[in-house]
Amino acid sequence: MTTLTQTFKIPESIKKGSKFSFCPGCDHGVAVRLVAEVLDELGLRENTIAVASIGCSVTLYDFLEVDSLEAPHGRALAEATGIKRARPDKFVFTYQGDGDFASIGMAESMHCALRGENVTAICINNTTYGMTGGQLGPTTLLGQVTTTSPKGRNVEYYGYPIKIAEHMALCDGTAYSARVSLDTVPNIRKAKAAIKKAFEIQLKGLGFSFVEILATCPTNWKKTPQKAHDRVREEMMPIFKPGIYKDITANN
Amino acid sequence: MTTLTQTFKIPESIKKGSKFSFCPGCDHGVAVRLVAEVLDELGLRENTIAVASIGCSVTLYDFLEVDSLEAPHGRALAEATGIKRARPDKFVFTYQGDGDFASIGMAESMHCALRGENVTAICINNTTYGMTGGQLGPTTLLGQVTTTSPKGRNVEYYGYPIKIAEHMALCDGTAYSARVSLDTVPNIRKAKAAIKKAFEIQLKGLGFSFVEILATCPTNWKKTPQKAHDRVREEMMPIFKPGIYKDITANN
Amino acid sequence: MAEREMIMSHVVIDKERCKGCYLCIDECPKKLLKIGKDVNSLGVHLVEFEDPNHECLGCALCATRCPDMAITEVYKG
Amino acid sequence: MAEREMIMSHVVIDKERCKGCYLCIDECPKKLLKIGKDVNSLGVHLVEFEDPNHECLGCALCATRCPDMAITEVYKG
Amino acid sequence: MTECLTKSKKVLTKGNYAIANAAVIAGCECYFGYPITPQSEIGEFMSGKMQELKRAYVSAESELASINMVLGACSTGAKAMTSSSSCAVSLMQEALSYAASDELPIVLVSVMRGGPGLGNIYPSQGDYNQATIGGGDGDYKMIVLAPSTVQECVDLTYRAFYLAHKYKNPTILLADGLLGQMMEPVEFGEYPYPEVDNSSWALSGAKNRPARVIRSYAPSADDQCEFLKKLHAKYKLIEEKETDWEEINTEDADIILVSFGSPARNAKSAMKECRKMGLKVGMLRPITLSPFPSKRIAELAQTAKKFISVEINMGQMIRDIKLAVNGKVPVELLNRPVGNPPSVEEIIERIKKESEV
Amino acid sequence: MTECLTKSKKVLTKGNYAIANAAVIAGCECYFGYPITPQSEIGEFMSGKMQELKRAYVSAESELASINMVLGACSTGAKAMTSSSSCAVSLMQEALSYAASDELPIVLVSVMRGGPGLGNIYPSQGDYNQATIGGGDGDYKMIVLAPSTVQECVDLTYRAFYLAHKYKNPTILLADGLLGQMMEPVEFGEYPYPEVDNSSWALSGAKNRPARVIRSYAPSADDQCEFLKKLHAKYKLIEEKETDWEEINTEDADIILVSFGSPARNAKSAMKECRKMGLKVGMLRPITLSPFPSKRIAELAQTAKKFISVEINMGQMIRDIKLAVNGKVPVELLNRPVGNPPSVEEIIERIKKESEV
Amino acid sequence: MEKNFIIAGFGGQGVLLAGEVLANAFMLDNKNVTWYPSYGAEMRGGTVNCEIVMNDSEDVSSVNKAQADYVLALNQASFDRFLPKVKSGGWMIANSTLVDEVKKRSDINYFFAPVTRLADELGNSKMTNILSLGVLAKISGLTSLDTLEKALDNVLPPHRKNLLPLNCKALKIGYEYDLSAVKV
Amino acid sequence: MEKNFIIAGFGGQGVLLAGEVLANAFMLDNKNVTWYPSYGAEMRGGTVNCEIVMNDSEDVSSVNKAQADYVLALNQASFDRFLPKVKSGGWMIANSTLVDEVKKRSDINYFFAPVTRLADELGNSKMTNILSLGVLAKISGLTSLDTLEKALDNVLPPHRKNLLPLNCKALKIGYEYDLSAVKV
């Protein structure tokens, strides 16, 4: 009789009995789980202060068994800076939407990276403001229909989407900047590796680490979760190319 | 008897009888004059709305004979957006300090570029907040002593300066991004050419145009105007390299 | 728990977590997951794991894909 | 205005604009500008243009450099 | 949604769409906004409609940006607006103070939700102070209009644009989440006000005239004192000319309910019920919260025996009532901190209790 | 400057440095700031001193960032502060509302300059409303302390940290540009308050205890109502325990001057002069502007014949005085819109005039 | 005269739309009417409801009423939640396909109709809302089938107009449903 | 007793520092003292001034005084601006190197001393401020040379302490300047 090996379990860092409040098939769930898995693997849970942002993931603190602060919309990295400066021995990360990070929070995000704050930011890029009902955001793709671009994003009225990971990489205080995707299981695994790397960079005190995660918003995209992943692959990834844009620990 | 040719005069766009309120030797004066010269040369004065920002150049409207709006600190490009969208036929430019543009105004600046607003931004990079007495700003160089970095900018406390022109170039809505310097007369002439190019790009309706001008702040640097220009050359230009970072009209 | 569950690769599904997104179904290389008849309190038709031929690899592809940790445990035999 | 000013290269300095930064002095290839004795209402020792040998090129390097448009006019003869 | 809003016939319309469509009819040339519940429909409506009409619409990167875009647009004399809610309106305070000081005719639609902080998206009147007193720096005043029905959302949107331009003063349409989400039949009609001529001050390029500047910087303290006195003389004028309220059954009333926005609806019903019971109850509904109908309330304080302020907050308008009543008679509070307005039954009960005393 | 500030002897100190050094002595662990006149010296002092002491100092990219960094630091129980002025404090309103709702012990030093908008850098008290009522969303209150001398800048900075932590409430030290720039001899001494134990709520990592969350989001309207009632019960408690003021010659006074901050100095001198002339004048100087000494003023309204509010603004505190006096006796305003406080002579003249009536 | 209605069900059952149609009908009948949804931080997939207040005397209706004259409950959760809100003498109209026919209160009128089943029979279970609206309207006697059809036309956006005939059919089935089963 | 002083001059003449030394001296004499600068949006290079209020009776001094007991004017602009502010019976002490010796008002005392020249003679025209402070202090009779020297020590930052002897010398020259020229 062979013994069983457990190949999957709910991470310890997930709050017992909690359930995600995300819509069916939303990649936020996968991303939060990956964060929890990495917190487990690096033994960080009890020494972590997480900063939740305003967006679909605002109730992150209901899912993670870690101390958390809810930041005003866009200010998560200012809050994280305050926490880390006050308690440099704590592990500090933010979990933000693309709107939070790159629209209203653009200045805070950029300057946190420039200062090289020793914190980690996870940014969920779902090309829309999910929580408020799917309006056009800083990452909305050209042509994309949203509730505030009913005929699709055109350049004249809306301009272009931002490439977040590239901008972060350009900041001298950034030690690590990567873009990953959750469209397939292999990519989910790569995403986890990137999160882990980012967290390790903070543990080593090397500066700002950043992971942009391409994710779905089936509800506002009005797509099935499956088709939503197709969209990530076919429409998002050609514009927002996954990759590691900066890694000061890589030897090359 | 040969006739005399006038090789220099005060531009028409300069308010009659006005005098700059800048400190002796401050490059702001040169930059404002260059803007006025280009407004003259392109015949724009009577069709222009300028946006003044909060900084040493806040009273720009006292020097330029053009309609002007004073924007709250950091919001000049939001104001400019409002003006241009309301009156697309007007020529609209901002004149901002580096603190205004890249610190408190980072989000507005970046998103104006991303949207490709058909306006021009002039940003005076003097590596400090001049008006408030020379504090450390977003462009303060490593090692630089300011009133808030009394022992010089160190990475641990302050992080790194931002490379503005590079970030602007990275935004897809930007048609033109250049960095120029006012340290020598040849460079002053190049600076003028860049401003002219940026203005022409707006006139052609090609999108956001941007000129970062390396300039002195003799008062807060506590240097003579001459030595201040040496510093621009020796300390600033190696980090903030002059050049044209983007020009969608260039054929290459 | 049936004895075979003790020794063979299998998954455990938490019915109250499942939101019926059905992402897991496509993911399973052995097609062991399908939409069932049972409905949970959310009104969702649950995913069912059926593996009569003991094909499950314990690969956890399904659980890795599941956004709601409704596949709470995966075992490899 | 002296007759020679009518035909020879020269510059015009507005005393009330000059702030005494003396950037113009270094700029003149002919060294025709120097700190004078006169003081304006700002208490600044003014720059003086002295060109006994009619060397001025009318190149406007001085005026281009001047941050305060104190060299208000430059003429090339 | 866009399609059904016609000028000519009654249409069942949601408060948010009513405001948006009224703004379009009022000739709003520019809308700048950033989403926030419970008013995102305004921006959504505008995104389609303004493009259709080739007017300006920008999905701003934040409320800081959107309000400042409005300042920019208004500096050219354009009719421009933004809309937002509670915590996001908090972000606009600097710009609002600038706008007051710049005397720019900006229009802000503020659809209140629960606070403080992020709070939640339930209806609330917790931003009465924020709108009427202002959280910006210095001494300035907004014009604040408070609709209580969807039709009034339309009428007061028109009025907001008119008053903003007439007085060159920032004007807030202050609704609550319930009104924003509520549907009622409305008639849009035509914009009922004359166009205000902005040509004497608007920025348009200094052609054949000296250059203009719009600024809030005053180089000397004396200049600033003069400016503030002028500004406050304008506020006085606005108070005299534009203070507006609805008043019912106040002549002989012992108890006067004072209430604005959606709770005023319940106050009215309660008042009518109480009249049926023979209780001498009247009500006053401020339509302009700023200027506040203080003078009228002071007059009524000569005859009434008590005022009750009915609000969805911890008691904010009650301060203005007290200041107006100036100790003549008691002023009581009937509030719910956040959420739905106090119910008709609750109000009736309170009136009965207060009548006994 | 840094060097001369010792704890043990009297030193002639500028208000801004006094505040900064007092914060350091109070154990402030983190300073985050962005420059603005007339308070930039605070950040300048801190930049050197905090690094010297290996504490946290950040040149933030904006006031939005600095205030939010303070929220972050305070969430760990740390003593943290920022300082700013007028238009820039307007930018902090959202975060202040969050801080109130999060019950975070933040300390904000607000050194008022002229408004509205950019205004200018002259002294002013135009932000009385902004500080005491708040421009953020929802129903919340700050604790607001108003020094009137440089020594009080020190003492009230200590008190600000203490009260903020004791009540887990945002606390504002509200000075004006004149006080910030003024030098007077001060003694710093030691931080006179006990340390508040924050361990029951501060974020520190969920080790051997359940995870904690600090948030302002309330999932249901009922939760939010409960929360608001609790919050306001705390405010009541603070009012009962911490309301503070200075009072001189009020017992028999016919006229009572009410004034805070730097104008209170002139009011005091004027009052003393008038007493010499035999005029029955007293004065009350609120030290806590929020909670406001309303109860005491109401008591004094029983005996006094008139109150005069002396302010550098268009009349803001006067509302609170009127609310307290509640119509008992007249409340007059003696103000200067912006700039230096009304002079002693001006105040005396006014007292004389009011005495004649 | 003032009457108020609560229509409640699952998210996705179209209760807001049904309410909007009813409100439109009252508008067409030249009555004052107010519609408002419950909203808040409720989970997606939770219950949704809206209230419609109709009156022909007042210029403006009050809101947040303690009780309702008519409640239409399309699922069990809504039935349970709103049963106490029915006015004494008022009506609870419930979708018996999903709601147990239990009558705890004796001071109100009940009407159970298998509306989801009826809609299924019509070929589209999405018609549950409109079909049950027909039942509600008929019971209330406050508006006509004709008006309701016009109201439907008002509410359906242009790109959905193709669904009008089906909706009208559903409405009719509901409106003409056999009310004899009603026991007062 | 309360006395107040205005010290005014060019930006760069060190009037704020001179005022700070005087204020320090009063502090060392255990008097209450308040120092505040004029500030605002004045142009760089314009006139600068500060006011010092000393008293030994009140706990706190008033500010923004209508008039001053002593005005020290280091340049013509300051002289012109502050002449009307001297109290009747008060003193106008002026730097005669830069100020014309004109006496428009007859109700005040004047003292003109060529302080810039004296400072130049000392070898450093930057000592004008401290030297004239000596004159002012002596005329006022409100503090001693000894106290002023200690005050100087308080005010000079460590890296400027090398300038203390020179400053003391300037102070002394001023303090011991021949006051016989004074005509009341």
Ligand SMILES: Cc1ncc(C[n+]2csc(CCOP(=O)(O)OP(=O)(O)O)c2C)c(N)n1
């Ligand atoms: C200051 C402020 N503005 C706006 C909002 C409303 N709001 C809440 S979440 C959100 C956008 C969320 O989008 P994103 O950050 O992309 O996160 P997602 O929901 O897509 O995961 C907005 C605009 C707010 N709460 N506060």
Ligand SMILES: Cc1ncc(C[n+]2csc(CCOP(=O)(O)OP(=O)(O)O)c2C)c(N)n1
């Ligand atoms: C909201 C706000 N914050 C701060 C200030 C104070 N302030 C005025 S100008 C300025 C910095 C100016 O620096 P920069 O933009 O680089 O212009 P410079 O003076 O160097 O040309 C600051 C911080 C302000 N007026 N408003």
Ligand code: SF4
């Ligand atoms: S709205 Fe979009 S991002 Fe938000 S939970 Fe639903 S699917 Fe996810």
Ligand code: SF4
């Ligand atoms: S402070 Fe600096 S930037 Fe400002 S005017 Fe003076 S020299 Fe120029």
Ligand code: SF4
């Ligand atoms: S992926 Fe998870 S939530 Fe989705 S259907 Fe499968 S088990 Fe259910």
Ligand code: SF4
């Ligand atoms: S573990 Fe692998 S094989 Fe087994 S059910 Fe899941 S995906 Fe299929």
Ligand code: SF4
């Ligand atoms: S450059 Fe201009 S301001 Fe400077 S010294 Fe020469 S003339 Fe005067």
Ligand code: SF4
């Ligand atoms: S024009 Fe040329 S040569 Fe003549 S003074 Fe100026 S710099 Fe010298």
Ligand SMILES: [Mg+2]
């Ligand atoms: Mg998003």
Ligand SMILES: [Mg+2]
């Ligand atoms: Mg600068």
